[in-house]
Amino acid sequence: MTTRRHLFALAASSLLLAACATAPQGAGQPPIVFVHGNGDSASIWQSTVWRFESNGWPRERLHAIDLPYPLARDDDGKAQPGRTSTTEHMAYLKTEVDKVLKATGAKQVVLVANSRGGNAVRNYIQNGGGDKTVSHAVLGGTPNHGVWATQGFREANEFSGTGPFLTGLNAPKNAAGDEVAGPVKWLTIRSDNNDKFAQPDGLWIGAQGTPTHVTFEGPALKGATNAVLPRVDHRETSFSSAAFDTTYRFVTGQGPKTSTVVMQAPVMLNGKVTGLGLVPTDPASGSYPNNLPLPGAQLAVYATDPATGERKGPAVHGKTVGIDGLWGPFTAQAGVPYEFVISAPGYATTHIYRSPFPRSSDLIHLRAERIAAADKDAKSTVTFTRPRGYFDAERDKMAFDGKALPGVPPTGAGVSSSKIKLMEDGVRTIAAEFNGEKIVGRTWPTPENRAVVLELTY
Known part of the structure; x- marks a missing residue:
C-alpha cells in the first residue's frame, strides 16, 4: 500500500x-x-x-x-x-x-x-x-x-x-x-x-x-x-x-556491536516446568498450552554425548518442582549438550534434548507432553521443534534422522515442528540438523509412555 x-x-x-x-x-x-x-x-x-x-x-x-x-x-x-x-x-x-x-x-x-x-x-x-x-x-x-x-x-x-x-x-x-x-x-x-x-x-x-x-x-x-x-x-x-x-x-538510534550471541561463563540456567490444559467440555479432543507452573513434577538433567545422545553418567541436577514452577538454578558446563527429563502424573515422561547453552538464562521453560492418540501405536515418537521460527524447505538446510522433515511442505514457511513415528523396537541415536545447529537424542519407547523432543536454540 x-x-x-x-x-x-x-x-x-x-x-x-x-x-x-x-x-x-x-x-x-x-x-x-x-x-x-x-x-x-x-x-x-x-x-x-x-x-x-x-x-x-x-x-x-x-x-x-x-x-x-x-x-x-x-x-x-x-x-x-x-x-x-x-x-x-x-x-x-x-x-x-x-x-x-x-x-x-x-x-x-x-x-x-x-x-x-x-x-x-x-x-x-x-x-x-x-x-x-x-x-x-x-x-x-x-x-x-x-x-x-x-x-x-x-x-x-x-x-x-x-x-x-x-x-x-x-x-x-x-x-x-x-x-x-x-x-x-x-x-x-x-x-x-x-x-x-x-x-x-x-x-x-x-x-x-x-x-x-x-x-x-x-x-x-x-x-x-x-x-x-x-x-x-x-x-x-x-x-x-x-x-x-x-x-x-x-x-x-545506532547499530549493535554484534547481532550474534556472545559466549559467557559460568552458565546459570533456570525456568519453569509447565503443562497442558485439557478442554473441560471434551477432554478427549486434546490439550491446549498454558504457562501455569506444574508443581510436583520431577525434573532431572543429564549431560549427553554430542555424537550419540547417550547420558554421560548420573543426573547432574534434579528437583521436585514447587508452586512457582521453577526447576533450577543449575550451573551448566560450556559446550555440553543436555537432556531434560520431566515426570509428572497425567503426562508422558518427556525427554527434551538441547544444544549447549552459550549464556545464562532464566527463560529455559520446559513443557511436559502427552502422547497423542494417533501416536500410541508407535514404538517411539520424536518431535523436532523450532520455537523461534519455522521450517522452510526452499530456504533452510535441514535433516531429521538423515531424511527430509516429515510434514514440512516443499514451499512456504508455516510449520515449526516435525514428528517421526518409529515402528522398530529398541533405543537408538536420532539426530536433527537445522542451518548448522545439530541436536542428538535417543528414541525412548512410546509403550513406556515416553515422548522425545529435540529443541532448537535459534
Whole structure:
C-alpha cells in the first residue's frame, strides 16, 4: 500500500532506522518488556535477550512476560476455558509494565512484541494508559490488519481485520489517517512475502484457494516506521538476528556491536516446568498450552554425548518442582549438550534434548507432553521443534534422522515442528540438523509412555 510510509528492505534499513529513531534519554538503557504471541511463552525471547545482553544491556532491564493462558478466544466477547480475551491480555500487560517501572525506577519502558503480543501492546497504548508509560513499541509479525479480513466471517475473533477489535485499533488518529497513537515511536517488522499470517490465500488458516483479503503488507501500520526483512517467516520477524538488528537500531538510534550471541561463563540456567490444559467440555479432543507452573513434577538433567545422545553418567541436577514452577538454578558446563527429563502424573515422561547453552538464562521453560492418540501405536515418537521460527524447505538446510522433515511442505514457511513415528523396537541415536545447529537424542519407547523432543536454540 503506497500510502504507508517508510517501507524499506533490509539493505536500506540501517540508514533509515538511525535517521528516524530517537536514542533513549537518561542514564543507561531503558527497560524492555517482551510480549510473546498466541500460544507461546516468555521462553521464546531467550535468544533475543541474549543478543541484548551481548550488547551490554543489563539482564535486570530485560523482562519477558508469561501470559498464563496465551491462546486467544475464538469469540473475543465470550468466555472460553483456558483462553484470554483482548481485555484480559491488555490488563496483564499493564500489570507487568507497572511491575517493571516500579522495580527499575524508570518512567517509561520499551515494548517489543511478536504476533498476537502486538495486539496487546496496541490496545494498552491506545486504551490502557500506555501512551504515558511506553517510549517505543516494536511489533514483529503482528497481524495488524487481520489474518483474514472478510465481511461476515468470524468477525468476533481478534484476528479478523473487519472485526470490532482491529477496526477500533486501526481507526485514524489524525487528519493524516495514521493508525498509531502518539507520542509513542512505532516500528513494525514484516516479511516481504513469507509470513504465514500475512497471505492473500487462506492456505495456512485451512482455506486454501479462498482469498483472505489480507496482503503481505498486512502487519504494516500507517504512521509507523515499517521495516521489511526479506524471506523471514512469521516468528523470525521478531526472533532472527536481522530482527534484533532492526529493533536495536530503532530503539537506540545506532547499530549493535554484534547481532550474534556472545559466549559467557559460568552458565546459570533456570525456568519453569509447565503443562497442558485439557478442554473441560471434551477432554478427549486434546490439550491446549498454558504457562501455569506444574508443581510436583520431577525434573532431572543429564549431560549427553554430542555424537550419540547417550547420558554421560548420573543426573547432574534434579528437583521436585514447587508452586512457582521453577526447576533450577543449575550451573551448566560450556559446550555440553543436555537432556531434560520431566515426570509428572497425567503426562508422558518427556525427554527434551538441547544444544549447549552459550549464556545464562532464566527463560529455559520446559513443557511436559502427552502422547497423542494417533501416536500410541508407535514404538517411539520424536518431535523436532523450532520455537523461534519455522521450517522452510526452499530456504533452510535441514535433516531429521538423515531424511527430509516429515510434514514440512516443499514451499512456504508455516510449520515449526516435525514428528517421526518409529515402528522398530529398541533405543537408538536420532539426530536433527537445522542451518548448522545439530541436536542428538535417543528414541525412548512410546509403550513406556515416553515422548522425545529435540529443541532448537535459534
